[in-house]
Amino acid sequence: MVTSDWLVGPDRHREAAERIYAAADELLIRHGWDAFSIDVLAARVHCSPATIYRHAGGKTAIRDVVLRRQAERILASVREAIAGLTGPERVVTATVVALQRLRADPLAKVIRSLAPSPGEEWLADSPIVTRFADEMIGLDTPNPLAAQWLVRTFLALWHWPLKDADAEARMVRRFLGPPYAVDIAE
Known part of the structure; x- marks a missing residue:
């Protein structure tokens, strides 16, 4: 089975950021700001916290976007x-x-x-x-x-x-x- 790796390709930074922001949007709606964390977000998008920081920044930067x-x-x-x-x-x-x-x-x-x-x-x-x-x-x-x-x-x-x-x-x-x-x- 062939899968599409969202961290590979010419637009990987944009695609990764979009996936991260969409998941952050969903997490914020469901759980609010106080329960929002980079670790929870990383688990949601199936990547490491380092990937989150690399493509979308920290908690404040993600919130702002x-x-x-x-x-x-x-x-x-x-x-x-x-x-x-x-x-x-x-x-x-x-x-x-x-x-x-x-x-x-x-x-x-x-x-x-x-x-x-x-x-x-x-x-x-x-x-x-x-x-x-x-x-x-x-x-x-x-x-x-x-x-x-x-x-x-x-x-x-x-x-x-x-x-x-x-x-x-x-x-x-x-x-x-x-x-x-x-x-x-x-």
Whole structure:
């Protein structure tokens, strides 16, 4: 019987990393961050811990890639939802869709356990998060103040969701939308 060795071939680094990240994704969903370890991951993908480190890095690097990939899936659906929208409708739709997708994603519980509370500045001040907020606002020129308002509002809604999703959507439309109806270019 011929088998395909995932550690042999021209794309072995990429293939190994993909297999490792997929297994890490599954392990994180099933057991959470605290139970996640390189040894458990290595056993799951049938390789040594050294192979994990060589192709995917350590626990923190793997976590970052898994979270980035999850965020990219959510962002793709948000981008699709806001295509062609401008102003307050763009911001409201981006916020509501991002919250819905994040809450429905199986990794959301893991991410929330790892994410800081809204008062911790590193996430709110992240250039990656700020660039995403600028994209959701849809301005030609980035507006750091408007982006920070959106980021901080989103983090608050994510950490403290309303039990009634329709009421939350109405609240976002009423209170988050209007600031983006005016010229926010400063």
